[in-house]
Amino acid sequence: MSIIDKFGDVSRTINDKTKSVAEISNLKNKILYEEERIVEIFADIGKKYYKNPNEDPANLKVLCDDIDQRRRRIKKMKFELNSLKGRRVCPKCNAEVAEGFQFCGRCGTRVADIMEEDFMND
Numbered sequence: 001m002s003i004i005d006k007f008g009d010v011s012r013t014i015n016d017k018t019k020s021v022a023e024i025s026n027l028k029n030k031i032l033y034e035e036e037r038i039v040e041i042f043a044d045i046g047k048k049y050y051k052n053p054n055e056d057p058a059n060l061k062v063l064c065d066d067i068d069q070r071r072r073r074i075k076k077m078k079f080e081l082n083s084l085k086g087r088r089v090c091p092k093c094n095a096e097v098a099e100g101f102q103f104c105g106r107c108g109t110r111v112a113d114i115m116e117e118d119f120m121n122d
Helices: 003-051 057-084
Strands: 087-089 096-098
Touching: 003 057, 057 087
Parallel strands: none
Antiparallel strands: 087 096
16 A cells, blocks of 8 residues: 555545534534524414413414424434434433444443434324
8 A cells, every 4th residue: 555545545534524523513503403493482382372372272283393393303413413423322311322232331221223213203
């Protein structure tokens, strides 16, 4: 292996790490935005209810559904974030579990592979 090949390998490694750091930062910003938006929606629900406590609950249900959808997005983004870091999260105690492990080191719960459907119903 020549010195040029070694420089190429190092360059690719640095490029991959930089890309990973950028993705992590981007995901953290998206999660923060969704969490802030949820707080705003809760405030909107409170204001609407305060102004008219007899309002049709269907109007508030739309806002509640929006919160549920944003929480699912946050859960998926946190999963992606942990995947980029090479970790998973225990479904029982929320401890971080290294990617290769099938059981949580803190509580012993099996950490199954997460599927797309897991982000749909929660």
